[in-house]
Amino acid sequence: MTSDPARFDPRAIDESLVRRLLSAQFPAWAGLPVRAADPQGNDNRTFRLGEDLLVRLPSHRRYVAQVEKEQTWLPRLAPHLPLAIPTPVAAGAPGEGYPWPWSVYRWLAGETAGAARIADSRRLAVELANFLRALQAIDTTGGPLAGPHSHGRGGPLTLYDAQASEAIAALGVGIDSAGASAVWKAALAVEHEGAPVWVHGDLAADNLLVDASGRLSAVLDFGCSAVGDPACDLVIAWTFFTGQTRDAFRAALGLDAGTWARGRGWALWKALITLAADGAGAVDHPGGAAVIASVLAEHRELR
8 A cells, every 4th residue: 555645654665565565566677686875855755776777766645747758858868978877677667655756777887076076167067068068958848847846956046035134134234134135136036048858857977977987978857847047057157066067067057147147146146045044053054155255256256
C-alpha cells in the first residue's frame, strides 16, 4: 500500500526502500548494490545503483512534477548540447510505501566543480557559457513554461519581490541595505523582452561535473528547468566565478545588460533569503555575505 503523500516522511527514503522498489518494479536490477550518493540534494534523494546507474526519488510532493519533465525533455535536449546531461533509462511508479513517481538514470562519472581541482577556471567558465548558449538555442515548442514546477526559475523576479524586501529588512544593519535595495530595484526595472528560451534553473557548482583532467564534463539536475527568461542561469557568475573568470563567462554568453542586471537580482535574492533563514548569525554566513558584497560592488562599478 502506498503512503498518504501528505503524511509521507522523507526520512523513509533509504537504501532499503530503493531495494524494495527495484525488486517490485525492476527485478533485473534488484541484485545490484545500492548506496546513498554523497552529497545529497534537497529536492531529491539519490542512490548509486551498481556501477552504471542512479536512482533518484523526490523528497516532497512539490518536486514530483520534475520527474515527468526530466523523463520527457532530457532525451530531447541532450543531442543539442556540448556536454553530457542525465539520461533517464526507466520511470518508476509509487509503491512500497513511497507515494510518488521516481527515476533511474545513467551514472555520470566525475567530481562536482565545488570539490574538484579545476585545471583552468576561465576555460570552465567559457565552456559553461557555451553550454548555456546551446541550451538557449534549442527549439522551445511545447516546452514547460516557467511556473511552480521550476520554482519560478525562468519567470519574472517580481515573484520574489516581497520575499527579497522582507529579507533586506530582517537583515538590517548587518548588510548594506540601501545598496541591496538599489540592486534589487534595478533588476526589477528591466523586464525580459526577448523570446523565451530554455533555462537550466539551478546552475550551481554542485550541479557541474569535472573530469579527471579538470575539465567541465557534465551538467546535472534539470529539475528546475523551464522555458523563459535566461537571467536565472547567471547566478553562478557570483556564487562560483570571480574577477576575470566572471568576465569571461559574461563575454562568452553575450547577453544584454538588462539580462545581466536581472541575473544580479537572482543572485542577490538567493543570498538574502539564505542569510535571513540562518537567523541571528546570518550576516556571518560566508557564502551569502560574499555573494551580496560581490553583487553590490559590481552594481556600483557599472553605474
